[in-house]
Amino acid sequence: MVDSPLKRTPLYGVLAKAGGRMVDFHGWEMPVQFAGILAEHQAVRTACGVFDVSHMGQVLISGADAHRFVERVNCNRMSAEPGKGTYAHILAEDGGILDDAITFCLEPKRFLAIVNAATAEKDFAWFQRQAAGFDVALDHASARYGMLAVQGPAAPALVGEIFPAALALPRFGIAELPWAGEAAFVMRTGYTGEDGFEVAASPTGVLAFWEALMARGGRHGLVPCGLGSRDTLRLESGYLLYGADADETRTPYEANCGWVVKLQKGDFVGREALIRRKEAGFKEKLTGVRLPGRGVPRHGCAVWRGDRKIGELCSATFAPTLGTGIGVGYLAPEAWEAGTRVEVEIHGKRVEAETVRGAFRKNAV
């Protein structure tokens, strides 16, 4: 087998220089950490951190039927108000989750979907298949954009120095703002449970944004953060990681994301199958576990209730803010109620745990 070379984002050079410890992440050479996961996690909870998220995908959707198309390929009710974004799942005909994405309305006939890195090609091909009969143009723009996420309670003060207009954005808002002789998308979104922004710009534009952040960030406690703290922050906040916590075999209901399904909105891809599968009922649902004692749960750990194995963890870690182990896994109905006592098997030993629904902490947003 020939190893294909790892892809690098426009920020690779500056991240390596800043001390990033690089790893292979779905074919991308990305930093897993800089100073350390605990310090980076803490910085985002108390001040701010910056993450390179340039590996994520961008798809521009335009045309007379753009909104109708966006409604068709997403299960949530999608905003058609310029400047507003909506989180949703993209479903297959059988109701399985192809991806989770945020789609922003830029103008009444122009939308921007931000999709996951590993699924961007698949999503674009899916959109093209679904576009038959719609007056839409699809533009896979991922290679033209880099993206940085600035997250934490100090993020508005810092980003506001660079983009004053960003402070007026509501959560899930977007604005196209002039930047470095071009335009940048500035979004009030993130994956950490904290207030913050994501900025997508051309490779040179995103580098200029990085330099602007580094020049001003010290006073705001800004630290560069890697994929390690991105994962601990999102898991504490109860956010789904596509590929780990959901895939094509699961529906949004099983992924504990029933709130993103709007059956009443009218037809969308996967609707009929979802109704059928919901009526049949589900045997497993994504359920959180918290381990009050010592021991760190990991992906693949078995979950037990008495002598019955009721599931496995798909994501798990030490939660820095909580100081305990946490995880999520597809568990049997007897564990769905929050506070149910279960056991997690770690290195062959069973450790006490209790179930949790949704976020493991009170998110700031």
Place this chain on the structure above:
Amino acid sequence: MYNETSCRFAKSHEWAFAEGDVATVGISDYAQKEISDIVFVELPKAGAKVEQGKPCCVIESVKAAADFFAPVSGEVVEVNDAIADNPALVNQSPHGDGWFFKIRMSKPAEMAALMEFETYRKTIQ
């Protein structure tokens, strides 16, 4: 008292320092940097028998678990409870307050199979 240069090292990055037939053991500075952010050490119990080169303890960082291989054989006579309460000590001071436990050696000659600091240092360059 001991320091990094007076300890002997296993290829798997544990160190041992012998005084009489008792060896104090821990992990190297290189290992703590590689593992990073240690949040839990599952120490063996006093009285446990350990064998050179065999896993006897688990080190958990935020990202992953790592095995600790006993650098020498014998019986665990004392464990460092301080790192059970504050595992960050292992990152802060791997050759000081971050020691793991003490082994009454059943085969003290095993120490000779471990590397001097200078030799170990070359293996991690």
